[in-house]
Amino acid sequence: MPFTVTGAFNDGATYSVQVTGQADRPVIGSHRATALVELHQGSPVSLSPTGPVRAVAGNDEATVLAVLREYTHVVEEGPGVPRKASVPG
Numbered sequence: 001m002p003f004t005v006t007g008a009f010n011d012g013a014t015y016s017v018q019v020t021g022q023a024d025r026p027v028i029g030s031h032r033a034t035a036l037v038e039l040h041q042g043s044p045v046s047l048s049p050t051g052p053v054r055a056v057a058g059n060d061e062a063t064v065l066a067v068l069r070e071y072t073h074v075v076e077e078g079p080g081v082p083r084k085a086s087v088p089g
Contacts (some may be wrong), residue, residue, distance in 0.1 A: 001021070003077065003079060005020065005076070007072045009073075013032070017034075021059055021060075026059070026084055036068070039076045042056060045067055065077070
């Protein structure tokens with residue numbers, strides 16, 4: 001289910017994207033955020049501070065969101081965002 005993410009890059013530039021869950025176009029709305037996600041395709045990313053770790057894939061909304069969270073300051077996540085992974089404790 002697509003959802004919206006709003007955030008800012010380290011240089012202060014803001015973005016708002018729709019995370020689509022589609023492999024060929026994982027995010028819509030910001031060329032810079034799109035390039036960021038494409039740059040990390042196939043790279044491991046932690047879904048939360050304690051894991052699990054998965055390879056970034058355009059059709060995996062959780063990994064796309066994890067890239068945005070790791071490399072930008074996510075300010076707001078719209079309805080439909082995948083729940084954060086939790087580690088049983």
